[in-house]
Amino acid sequence: MHLLGLLPRRAWASLLSQLLRPPWASCTGAVRCQSQVAEAVLTSQLKAHQEKPNFIIKTPKGTRDLSPQHMVVREKILDLVISCFKRHGAKGMDTPAFELKETLTEKYGEDSGLMYDLKDQGGELLSLRYDLTVPFARYLAMNKVKKMKRYHVGKVWRRESPTIVQGRYREFCQCDFDIAGQFDPMIPDAECLKIMCEILSGLQLGDFLIKMAWKDVRHEMVVKKGLAPEVADRIGDYVQCHGGVSLVEQMFQDPRLSQNKQALEGLGDLKLLFEYLTLFGIADKISFDLSLARGLDYYTGVIYEAVLLQTPTQAGEEPLNVGSVAAGGRYDGLVGMFDPKGHKVPCVGLSIGVERIFYIVEQRMKTKGEKVRTTETQVFVATPQKNFLQERLKLIAELWNSGIKAEMLYKNNPKLLTQLHYCESTGIPLVVIIGEQELKEGVIKIRSVASREEVAIKRENLVAEIQKRLSES
Amino acid sequence: MHLLGLLPRRAWASLLSQLLRPPWASCTGAVRCQSQVAEAVLTSQLKAHQEKPNFIIKTPKGTRDLSPQHMVVREKILDLVISCFKRHGAKGMDTPAFELKETLTEKYGEDSGLMYDLKDQGGELLSLRYDLTVPFARYLAMNKVKKMKRYHVGKVWRRESPTIVQGRYREFCQCDFDIAGQFDPMIPDAECLKIMCEILSGLQLGDFLIKMAWKDVRHEMVVKKGLAPEVADRIGDYVQCHGGVSLVEQMFQDPRLSQNKQALEGLGDLKLLFEYLTLFGIADKISFDLSLARGLDYYTGVIYEAVLLQTPTQAGEEPLNVGSVAAGGRYDGLVGMFDPKGHKVPCVGLSIGVERIFYIVEQRMKTKGEKVRTTETQVFVATPQKNFLQERLKLIAELWNSGIKAEMLYKNNPKLLTQLHYCESTGIPLVVIIGEQELKEGVIKIRSVASREEVAIKRENLVAEIQKRLSES
Numbered sequence: 001m002h003l004l005g006l007l008p009r010r011a012w013a014s015l016l017s018q019l020l021r022p023p024w025a026s027c028t029g030a031v032r033c034q035s036q037v038a039e040a041v042l043t044s045q046l047k048a049h050q051e052k053p054n055f056i057i058k059t060p061k062g063t064r065d066l067s068p069q070h071m072v073v074r075e076k077i078l079d080l081v082i083s084c085f086k087r088h089g090a091k092g093m094d095t096p097a098f099e100l101k102e103t104l105t106e107k108y109g110e111d112s113g114l115m116y117d118l119k120d121q122g123g124e125l126l127s128l129r130y131d132l133t134v135p136f137a138r139y140l141a142m143n144k145v146k147k148m149k150r151y152h153v154g155k156v157w158r159r160e161s162p163t164i165v166q167g168r169y170r171e172f173c174q175c176d177f178d179i180a181g182q183f184d185p186m187i188p189d190a191e192c193l194k195i196m197c198e199i200l201s202g203l204q205l206g207d208f209l210i211k212m213a214w215k216d217v218r219h220e221m222v223v224k225k226g227l228a229p230e231v232a233d234r235i236g237d238y239v240q241c242h243g244g245v246s247l248v249e250q251m252f253q254d255p256r257l258s259q260n261k262q263a264l265e266g267l268g269d270l271k272l273l274f275e276y277l278t279l280f281g282i283a284d285k286i287s288f289d290l291s292l293a294r295g296l297d298y299y300t301g302v303i304y305e306a307v308l309l310q311t312p313t314q315a316g317e318e319p320l321n322v323g324s325v326a327a328g329g330r331y332d333g334l335v336g337m338f339d340p341k342g343h344k345v346p347c348v349g350l351s352i353g354v355e356r357i358f359y360i361v362e363q364r365m366k367t368k369g370e371k372v373r374t375t376e377t378q379v380f381v382a383t384p385q386k387n388f389l390q391e392r393l394k395l396i397a398e399l400w401n402s403g404i405k406a407e408m409l410y411k412n413n414p415k416l417l418t419q420l421h422y423c424e425s426t427g428i429p430l431v432v433i434i435g436e437q438e439l440k441e442g443v444i445k446i447r448s449v450a451s452r453e454e455v456a457i458k459r460e461n462l463v464a465e466i467q468k469r470l471s472e473s
Numbered sequence: 474m475h476l477l478g479l480l481p482r483r484a485w486a487s488l489l490s491q492l493l494r495p496p497w498a499s500c501t502g503a504v505r506c507q508s509q510v511a512e513a514v515l516t517s518q519l520k521a522h523q524e525k526p527n528f529i530i531k532t533p534k535g536t537r538d539l540s541p542q543h544m545v546v547r548e549k550i551l552d553l554v555i556s557c558f559k560r561h562g563a564k565g566m567d568t569p570a571f572e573l574k575e576t577l578t579e580k581y582g583e584d585s586g587l588m589y590d591l592k593d594q595g596g597e598l599l600s601l602r603y604d605l606t607v608p609f610a611r612y613l614a615m616n617k618v619k620k621m622k623r624y625h626v627g628k629v630w631r632r633e634s635p636t637i638v639q640g641r642y643r644e645f646c647q648c649d650f651d652i653a654g655q656f657d658p659m660i661p662d663a664e665c666l667k668i669m670c671e672i673l674s675g676l677q678l679g680d681f682l683i684k685m686a687w688k689d690v691r692h693e694m695v696v697k698k699g700l701a702p703e704v705a706d707r708i709g710d711y712v713q714c715h716g717g718v719s720l721v722e723q724m725f726q727d728p729r730l731s732q733n734k735q736a737l738e739g740l741g742d743l744k745l746l747f748e749y750l751t752l753f754g755i756a757d758k759i760s761f762d763l764s765l766a767r768g769l770d771y772y773t774g775v776i777y778e779a780v781l782l783q784t785p786t787q788a789g790e791e792p793l794n795v796g797s798v799a800a801g802g803r804y805d806g807l808v809g810m811f812d813p814k815g816h817k818v819p820c821v822g823l824s825i826g827v828e829r830i831f832y833i834v835e836q837r838m839k840t841k842g843e844k845v846r847t848t849e850t851q852v853f854v855a856t857p858q859k860n861f862l863q864e865r866l867k868l869i870a871e872l873w874n875s876g877i878k879a880e881m882l883y884k885n886n887p888k889l890l891t892q893l894h895y896c897e898s899t900g901i902p903l904v905v906i907i908g909e910q911e912l913k914e915g916v917i918k919i920r921s922v923a924s925r926e927e928v929a930i931k932r933e934n935l936v937a938e939i940q941k942r943l944s945e946s
Contacts, residue, residue, distance in 0.1 A: 057576070057615045057811050059569050060599050065612050068564035068623065075565070087873055089880035091541035091847040092548070096532050096644050097570060097601075097628060103530070117592040118601075121632065126533050128570075128591075139538050142530040150541065155570060159594065171569050183883035187862075191883075198873065279866040281874075338530050374564040389660075393752040400560055400671065401754075407562035410656035410664075 062160070062170030068374035073361055074173075074354075077203065078153060081175045081352055084199050085151035088191060090177055093150050095135035101125040107134045107334070109297040114159045128157040132176045133298065133331065133349065140180055140345055141338030147181035147345075168355065178349030180335070185269055189302075189330070190276035192350045196306050196326050197282045199352055205325065205360060207309040211289035216302045216329070217270060227266035231257070235267070248274050301330030301348075308360075325353045325360075373427040378470055380428045381408040382419040385435045389413075395434055395444075395462075402463045404470075423449045429473060430466065535633070535643030541847035546834055547646075547827075550676065551626060554648045554825055557672050558624035561664060563650055566623050568608035570630075574598040580607045580807070582770040587632045601630040605649045606771065606804065606822065613653055613818055614811030620654035620818075641828065651822030653808070658742055662775075662803070663749035665823045669779050669799050670755045672825055678798065678833060680782040684762035689775045689802070690743060700739035704730070708740070721747050774803030774821075781833075798826045798833075846900040851943055853901045854881040855892040858908045862886075868907055868917075868935075875936045877943075896922045903942065905935065 059065060066074070098118060104127050105112060116128040129135050132152045140148065153175045160170060177195055179188040193210060200208045218236060221227040238251050248271050257263040277283040292305060306326035328350030336344035365372065381396045389412050399406040407428065409419055416433075423431055433445040433454070443456040446465060457465050532538060539547070555565075571591060577600050578585060589601040602608050605625045613621065626648045633643060650668055652661040666683060673681045691709060694700040711724050721744050730736040750756040765778060779799035801823030809817035838845065854869045862885050872879040880901065882892055889906075896904055906918040906927070916929040919938065930938050 055575060057611060058573065059615075060571055060573060060597055063569035063571075065569070065615075066567040068566055071565035071567065086849045087876065087878045089848050089850045089878065092544035093541055094539040094544065096536035096538070097630070098533055098536070100531065100533060102528060117594065119590040119592045121590065124533055138530060142532075142538075157570070179883075181883075184885045187866075187883040190866075194870065194873070275863075276866055279863055280870045375562050376559045377562045390748075390752055393660075393663075393749055397667065397753045400667070403560065405560045405562065410652075410654075410660040412657045 060170075064169060069372055070358070070362070072372045072374055073365070074358055077354060077357055077361065078173075078175070080202050081199055081354065082151065082153060084195060084202065085175075085177050087198075088149070088177070088195055090149050090151040093136075093139070093152055094154060095129065095132070095139060095152070097155065098126040098128050099135060099138065101127045103138050103338075104130055104134055107298055107337070116157045116159055129154075130158060131156050132174050132351070133178070134334065136176070136178055136180075136349075137298075137331070137334040137345075137347070138338050140335045140347075145180070145345075149177075149179050151175070151177045172355045175352040175354050176349060177351075178347055180345050180347045182346055186273040186276055189348050190273060190280060192328055192348055193277060193286065193304065194280045194282055196304075196328070196350055196352075197280075197285050200306055200326065203357060203361075205308055205357065208285070208306055208325070209309055210286050210304050210306045210326075211292055212286060212302055212304045213292035214288045215292070216299075217288065220269065220301060221266040225262075225266045225268075227262055231260060231263050232266065235263070298331040298334040299329045300332045300334075303327065303329030304350075323356065325356050327351055327353070371427075375407075375426060375428075376405050377407045377426065377428045378405045379407075379430045379432055379466055380419065380423045381406060382414075382416060382423075382431050382433050383435055384416040384433065386413045388434065391434050391439065395432065398463065399432075399466070402467075404463065404466055420447075420449070430469060432462065432466070533643075537642060542845055543831070543835070545845045545847055546838070547831055550827060550830055550834065551646075551648070553675050554672055554827065555624065555626060557668060557675065558648075558650050560671075561622070561650070561668055563622050563624040566609075566612070566625055567627060568602065568605070568612060568625070570628065571599040571601050572608060572611065574600045576611050576811075577603055577607055580771055580810070589630045589632055602627075603631060604629050605647050605824075606651070607807065609649070609651055609653075610771075610804070610807040610818075610820070611811050613808045613820075618653070618818075622650075622652050624648070624650045645828045648825040648827050649822060650824075651820055653818050653820045655819055659746040659749055662821050663746060663753060665801055665821055666750060666759065666777065667753045667755055669777075669801070669823055669825075670753075670758050673779055673799065676830060676834075678781055678830065681758070681779055681798070682782055683759050683777050683779045683799075684765055685759060685775055685777045686765035687761045688765070689772070690761065693742065693774060694739035698735075698739045698741075700735055704733060704736050705739065708736070771804040771807040772802045773805045773807075776800065776802030777823075796829070798829050800824055800826070844900075848880075848899060848901075849878050850880045850899065850901045851878045852880075852903045852905055852939055853892065853896045854879060855887075855889060855896075855904050855906050856908055857889040857906065859886045861907065864907050864912065868905065871936065872905075872939070875940075877936065877939055893920075893922070902946065903939065905939070 101115075101117060102125070104115060108115075108130055112130075115130050118126040118128070132154060136150070136152065139145070153173065155171055156174050157171050160168070177192065179192065181188075196210060214236060218232045221232045221235070222229055234256060235251060238254075248267065251267060252258050252264075252271070257267070274283055274286075277286055286304075289305075292303070304327065305324045307324050328348070330346070330348045332344055332346040335347065336342045364370075379399055381392050381399070383392055392408050396406050396408050409422065420431065422428075429449055431447040431449060433447060435445075438444055438456065438459075441456075442459050444459050444462050445454050445456050446462075446469070447454045574588075574590060575598070577588060581588075581603060585603075588603050591599040591601070605627060609623070609625065612618070626646065628644055629647050630644050633641070650665065652665065654661075669683060687709065691705045694705045694708070695702055707729060708724060711727075721740065724740060725731050725737075725744075730740070747756055747759075750759055759777075762778075765776070777800065778797045780797050801821070803819070803821045805817055805819040808820065809815045837843075852872055854865050854872070856865055865881050869879050869881050882895065893904065895901075902922055904920040904922060906920060911917055911929065911932075914929075915932050917932050917935050918927050918929050919935075919942070920927045
């Protein structure tokens with residue numbers, strides 16, 4: 001919020017005033033000229049769009065406004081996600097919406113074409129952030145941070161052709177959790193998978209499964225551990241018929257693998273990971289996927305992706321194709337790309353597909369016909385009398401000052417029925433009613449909108465009584 | 474979060490693989506090629522920046538990252554602001570970060586030059602939103618909303634030369650509250666001023682004053698009420714020597730005004746407003762300012778601006794020049810500019826200068842040497858023993874599953890001292906310690922980091938005991 005350009009505006013105003021000053025204005029001072037001008041300017045603006053009949057009022061392609069109804073659902077879901085991140089000791093942070101273009105290039109492979117560039121207005125070449133991971137890596141390298149557990153919730157922008165039906169837009173929200181630093185193998189990786197499970201169970205979206213990209217597991221074994229491709233492929237045979245722990249166990253029972261020192265080493269990390277997942281009680285949620293391919297270019301290790309097992313079909317609900325609702329993996333090379341000496345900071349993280357989750361929950365509520373309250377107002381201040389605005393204002397100020405969420409109609413003399421109807425349509429639970437009678441007796445009526453019961457209480461007990469009722473409900 | 478472009482990536486990968494495939498790779502399938510390629514690409518990227526020695530890692534000019542320390546302060550302040558907005562019955566909403574350029578042009582006067590335009594990448598011409606008011610007006614017109622009380626917290630972007638010392642950046646956060654709709658005069662206006670007062674008192678930034686632009690009051694009287702300029706200027710004489718209610722009262726005692734029917738009408742709204750402000754108990758916070766000029770072009774009526782009366786100087790704190798910390802006013806013409814038929818929706822609103830408030834609070838904490846916790850971790854899981862990772866993992870999962878915020882070190886065999894030091898440096902209040910002895914006896918030690926007291930409790934009572942302690946503290 002800035003109140004800007006006082007002087008330039010003055011100059012500009014007096015300039016304009018030469019052109020716009022009405023004849024009768026010649027007698028007045030600068031002050032008047034300016035207000036006249038402002039008014040004149042405004043009127044000219046008012047015409048502006050009418051002179052352009054083909055001007056269409058819309059949001060940019062692939063974007064949308066978020067209505068109060070959307071916001072209520074989002075707030076609930078984001079609260080759950082963020083509180084899980086905090087439960088695991090993550091710190092919050094934020095980065096600018098745009099980065100130097102150079103910071104983002106060569107990080108996303110062919111997707112880079114989907115980046116929003118800013119117009120060159122003199123100065124730096126900028127692009128809107130494409131995800132929250134590259135800015136995080138840039139942050140770590142820039143501040144020489146070698147260790148950090150952080151979460152980041154924010155908007156990112158991608159110029160894809162939007163498939164709105166899946167709740168995919170060009171502007172969307174990401175919720176990322178990442179652990180940066182050199183640690184003993186697979187402990188942070190296991191925690192990331194645990195977090196995914198906690199969030200997806202907490203959201204009660206129905207059953208889910210986390211799939212690991214076998215391609216990457218294999219890649220790890222062959223390239224990093226030097227396992228012979230044919231041995232890796234034999235392990236691959238198991239992957240196709242089993243998943244998770246049982247897979248690992250069985251592989252160790254197969255002499256062709258268990259007696260192959262190389263194979264055992266190659267399987268080491270995988271075994272370790274599943275040991276930890278078992279201790280976390282989530283091993284059964286993890287399986288391998290042959291078709292899953294590494295996501296963005298910066299992933300260096302195993303990537304994983306969470307999918308809902310069955311679309312959460314309620315009675316009469318259209319089935320939803322939601323695809324993956326969370327994903328993550330290792331990107332040990334990314335931070336090094338920003339470090340002049342190429343010093344690496346190993347990272348593992350996850351991203352919750354909140355946009356799709358918002359979409360699922362909204363669809364569900366729609367089919368259930370659930371109505372959400374878009375305000376939190378607790379008390380409505382009403383009167384049956386004319387000329388009671390002053391009393392209503394005094395009363396509502398008292399409520400606000402006691403921290404009570406209160407509303408009234410901005411009318412001098414509203415009808416009582418209109419006032420009560422407003423409460424019912426917006427879900428306000430309590431009404432306080434003040435009239436001449438009450439004023440004389442020093443009381444206030446409290447009405448429960450649901451039961452329509454009314455009781456008169458002493459005016460001085462009003463706040464206490466309301467707080468009592470609100471704490472009970 | 475999208476896992477993107479599987480097929481295009483495949484194509485691209487196999488293409489690259491023609492160039493990059495190592496000789497021994499010829500025997501392997503597409504899968505392997507792809508991972509090889511990904512690895513190769515990554516290595517080439519890793520070199521990327523090293524080949525550009527003059528590449529500087531930074532955030533764009535006038536922007537900055539928000540560290541966990543920043544985020545903690547912001548979260549606290551935004552919570553207070555938003556809860557006040559909700560207390561007054563406002564709904565939340567959001568709009569895209571960018572708008573059609575045409576939506577924003579001719580709304581900000583000469584400031585338009587400060588807009589960030591997006592590069593024309595085919596399609597629509599877009600600009601980053603410059604404030605939250607114009608998008609709100611566009612939303613109302615687009616959805617034919619005639620009545621709405623909403624708040625909006627979000628980032629906006631302005632290409633000003635940043636004066637970082639005042640906490641002004643090119644990317645900054647706005648917190649807006651607006652009331653749209655045709656209502657009885659001055660009631661919503663008075664509520665906006667009440668909200669400003671509630672927030673500024675709640676934040677305890679020291680004493681403050683809300684100044685009204687006399688120019689605009691005068692403009693209202695002359696242009697809207699048709700008051701003779703000389704009468705308006707006589708009223709102006711009062712403004713210079715008095716402010717607020719007393720002003721209005723005295724004017725009514727002056728026969729030159731009180732016996733002038735026109736003057737009485739001209740004063741009507743002003744009188745009404747101050748009546749309501751008096752009922753709200755904030756009339757003494759409001760005064761007039763001759764120098765204050767209307768802000769952005771879309772303001773049509775009285776604008777107001779809140780300033781801190783004395784910079785909140787604590788012992789040894791450098792004085793701060795913070796200027797205005799909140800502002801608002803009427804913009805009855807803006808929505809009509811978007812309506813094809815020019816239908817107006819009168820609006821009044823306010824914007825809290827949170828960035829400056831963040832800056833003030835941060836400066837204060839700095840001089841006070843206050844340290845903020847950047848995590849909310851309640852319990853740390855420690856062990857004095859080697860090879861106790863499995864027990865720690867089982868234990869911490871139990872805490873997480875009970876909703877307790879818990880951390881441990883990602884090491885197989887951390888030293889107990891290292892673990893306890895981590896708790897002290899990050900402010901974690903409780904430590905649970907498990908070792909062989911405890912395991913044998915089926916107990917767990919709970920240690921208070923502050924008092925360093927340790928007690929052993931039954932393992933099965935752990936969660937209950939921790940929750941009890943946390944609820945007490």
